[in-house]
Amino acid sequence: MNMPLSPLIHLIDDDDAVRTSLALLIGTVGLRVQTWQDPQAFLAEFDRQSIGVIVLDVRMPGISGLTVLDLLKAQGVDQPVVMLTGHGNVDLCRRAFKSGATEFLEKPVNDELLLETLQNGVRQHVQSRQRIQVDRQTRARYAQLSEREREVLGLIVTGLTNKEMGRVLSVSPRTVETHRANLFDKLEAESLAQLIRQYAALVDEQATP
Amino acid sequence: MHAALKRHGLWVIAWGLLSLLGAALLARHALQQEREAFETHARIAHRLLSQQVVQHDAVLATLALLDSNDDSAHPEQRLPSVYPHILSVQRRARDASWPDAHLQALDAQSRQLGHGLLVSTGFAQGRFDLILGALPASYLLKIDIRSMVPWREWPMEPAQSPVRVALLYQGQAFDLQAGRKLLPDAPGWHFDFHKVLASPSQPFEMVAQRHVGWGELPWLWMLAWSVLAAALLRMAWVLVRQRDDRHRAEELLRLGQVARLNTLGELAAGMAHELNQPLTAVLANTQAASRLLDDDPPDMDAVRQAMAQAAGQSRRAAEVVGRLRRLVEQPATIQTMHSISLSEAARRALYLMEPELKRQQVEVSLKASDLPCRVLADEVALDQIIHNLLMNAVQAMHTTPKEKRRLTVAVEPTLTQVHLLVQDQGPGIPAETLNRIFEPFFTTREGGLGLGLSLSETLAMAMGGTLSAKNRMPHGAEFCLTLPLAEPIVASS
Numbered sequence: 001m002n003m004p005l006s007p008l009i010h011l012i013d014d015d016d017a018v019r020t021s022l023a024l025l026i027g028t029v030g031l032r033v034q035t036w037q038d039p040q041a042f043l044a045e046f047d048r049q050s051i052g053v054i055v056l057d058v059r060m061p062g063i064s065g066l067t068v069l070d071l072l073k074a075q076g077v078d079q080p081v082v083m084l085t086g087h088g089n090v091d092l093c094r095r096a097f098k099s100g101a102t103e104f105l106e107k108p109v110n111d112e113l114l115l116e117t118l119q120n121g122v123r124q125h126v127q128s129r130q131r132i133q134v135d136r137q138t139r140a141r142y143a144q145l146s147e148r149e150r151e152v153l154g155l156i157v158t159g160l161t162n163k164e165m166g167r168v169l170s171v172s173p174r175t176v177e178t179h180r181a182n183l184f185d186k187l188e189a190e191s192l193a194q195l196i197r198q199y200a201a202l203v204d205e206q207a208t209p
Numbered sequence: 210m211h212a213a214l215k216r217h218g219l220w221v222i223a224w225g226l227l228s229l230l231g232a233a234l235l236a237r238h239a240l241q242q243e244r245e246a247f248e249t250h251a252r253i254a255h256r257l258l259s260q261q262v263v264q265h266d267a268v269l270a271t272l273a274l275l276d277s278n279d280d281s282a283h284p285e286q287r288l289p290s291v292y293p294h295i296l297s298v299q300r301r302a303r304d305a306s307w308p309d310a311h312l313q314a315l316d317a318q319s320r321q322l323g324h325g326l327l328v329s330t331g332f333a334q335g336r337f338d339l340i341l342g343a344l345p346a347s348y349l350l351k352i353d354i355r356s357m358v359p360w361r362e363w364p365m366e367p368a369q370s371p372v373r374v375a376l377l378y379q380g381q382a383f384d385l386q387a388g389r390k391l392l393p394d395a396p397g398w399h400f401d402f403h404k405v406l407a408s409p410s411q412p413f414e415m416v417a418q419r420h421v422g423w424g425e426l427p428w429l430w431m432l433a434w435s436v437l438a439a440a441l442l443r444m445a446w447v448l449v450r451q452r453d454d455r456h457r458a459e460e461l462l463r464l465g466q467v468a469r470l471n472t473l474g475e476l477a478a479g480m481a482h483e484l485n486q487p488l489t490a491v492l493a494n495t496q497a498a499s500r501l502l503d504d505d506p507p508d509m510d511a512v513r514q515a516m517a518q519a520a521g522q523s524r525r526a527a528e529v530v531g532r533l534r535r536l537v538e539q540p541a542t543i544q545t546m547h548s549i550s551l552s553e554a555a556r557r558a559l560y561l562m563e564p565e566l567k568r569q570q571v572e573v574s575l576k577a578s579d580l581p582c583r584v585l586a587d588e589v590a591l592d593q594i595i596h597n598l599l600m601n602a603v604q605a606m607h608t609t610p611k612e613k614r615r616l617t618v619a620v621e622p623t624l625t626q627v628h629l630l631v632q633d634q635g636p637g638i639p640a641e642t643l644n645r646i647f648e649p650f651f652t653t654r655e656g657g658l659g660l661g662l663s664l665s666e667t668l669a670m671a672m673g674g675t676l677s678a679k680n681r682m683p684h685g686a687e688f689c690l691t692l693p694l695a696e697p698i699v700a701s702s
Contacts, residue, residue, distance in 0.1 A: 018490050021497065021522070022493045024514075024515055025493045025494075028501060086482040108488040
């Protein structure tokens with residue numbers, strides 16, 4: 001999984017002047033901007049892996065910003081979407097939020113509000129991507145465990161000592177100790193606390209499929 | 210024709226039903242009247258005939274009673290000259306006997322029964338004999354049936370009446386009145402009357418018959434009714450259509466208003482979008498430029514570019530506004546200026562507003578100068594200004610208690626111009642808005658467009674006049690329309 005170095009803002013607006021001026025403004029805080037005049041081209045080509053935020057104009061010829069929003073959400077795109085509109089009304093706003101928009105801003109938009117919204121969006125996206133990655137690693141390591149090691153892990157999470165585990169599993173405490181060392185190794189856990197914090201949820205999930 | 214029938218089918222069916230129903234009722238009524246007349250006539254005829262035959266009994270009884278036993282006197286022979294239907298009288302003296310045995314037998318039988326008896330001869334020819342056996346002498350009357358009928362009292366016209374009247378006796382019939390000849394099973398209605406005459410000696414059955422054919426129904430009346438029904442339905446149709454038309458006109462008017470509001474909304478939305486795009490660009494460019502200037506060292510080329518773009522977008526916004534103005538501008542055109550009496554114009558505007566003023570329970574007083582306050586003005590524009598001022602005044606008094614709602618309109622000339630003052634008793638104009646009320650789109654009313662006063666002022670200025678507003682003490686507002694006089698008043702006093 002390759003993470004881009006700096007976040008990328010996708011800006012979709014059919015108006016040249018609006019596009020270039022907003023791109024310039026966003027560029028002043030060091031965010032990279034990719035502008036799109038045609039929503040269809042954007043849908044076909046944009047980098048879905050990139051970290052960043054999508055800024056969508058509501059009123060565009062051919063395909064409305066709300067339709068683009070619906071398509072993005074249907075495709076499982078996880079970038080936060082900020083809607084921009086010239087004449088926002090309550091209905092439009094409600095509709096956008098219902099469709100999964102993160103923010104709804106009115107044109108002409110105040111620079112601080114826009115930039116703050118974008119930065120928040122980027123932060124949010126980075127966090128959600130990290131969560132996904134951590135989750136994926138955790139699962140991969142957990143998959144390497146043997147059946148017995150998983151049983152031992154389940155008992156560790158419930159807080160039993162080696163002796164108690166030996167009694168439950170009808171093996172000697174020494175054998176338990178071996179399994180325990182192996183699973184610490186496989187799960188790359190450095191402390192009992194870290195092991196429990198990272199894997200307790202997964203154990204519960206496995207115990208109750 | 211087919212299309213017309215389709216379109217007016219229901220009306221045609223209604224007309225047909227109405228015509229049929231009316232015709233049926235008329236026919237029934239006519240038949241009932243015919244039947245009643247027939248029965249009345251038949252009863253009268255029966256009574257008259259009964260009276261006649263009873264008279265025969267009386268004559269015979271009188272003769273028998275008064276018989277003088279004097280065979281030579283024969284007063285009875287004078288009877289036929291008094292009663293034309295008594296053709297002759299025969300007398301059998303005490304010891305004599307009737308020439309034939311049949312008569313003799315009837316004589317004896319009559320004497321036994323105590324009333325006269327019929328001698329059945331020639332009934333079909335309109336004759337009959339009546340015998341009364343008595344002591345000392347018996348009498349026999351020969352009677353002519355046709356002459357017996359009291360034609361002068363007869364209820365019908367014997368020659369023309371369609372009613373057949375006949376007397377029946379022992380299977381023989383004699384027609385007193387022929388009536389209309391008809392086939393035995395002619396279509397139509399048949400009335401019958403049968404009754405035996407009220408005399409034991411002459412039990413003739415009187416028969417009256419009347420046939421009413423289809424031709425005798427009141428066709429003219431039925432036709433007239435049908436025409437009347439058509440006329441009535443036509444009237445109803447016109448009324449219904451008028452009502453529909455009015456309904457539709459009201460609906461169209463309402464739709465027109467809605468459409469106008471929609472157009473305004475659409476215009477505003479379009480304007481918002483058209484202006485928002487350049488404004489967004491201007492704002493973004495200037496804000497970006499100011500952020501770039503904070504950098505150290507600032508990228509001056511980028512700043513310049515941003516500012517140039519901002520300027521360009523400002524021009525674009527200005528163009529949008531210009532385009533919009535050219536699009537919606539209806540220059541307050543003053544068509545033609547006439548010399549118009551301002552007092553008359555005020556009176557006319559008040560007259561037009563009367564329903565609204567009544568509804569709002571506003572008391573109106575008009576103080577018009579006696580001087581001829583004629584101004585050079587466009588009539589439509591002037592009417593519109595006065596109407597706007599009056600409407601404003603009425604609306605300003607919405608919250609005023611009803612008994613205090615008073616609207617004063619005054620026309621006051623000076624030497625060179627005329628003031629039209631419109632004063633209300635409303636809350637007045639707040640000081641902070643007093644100098645803004647003539648601005649376009651400025652309004653204090655919910656849902657108001659804020660164009661009325663602005664337009665009025667534009668129109669007033671186009672006619673060389675002015676429109677001003679001030680507050681009155683202790684409350685209320687006063688609007689003053691000032692227009693130059695068409696002909697300056699010569700100072701007379």
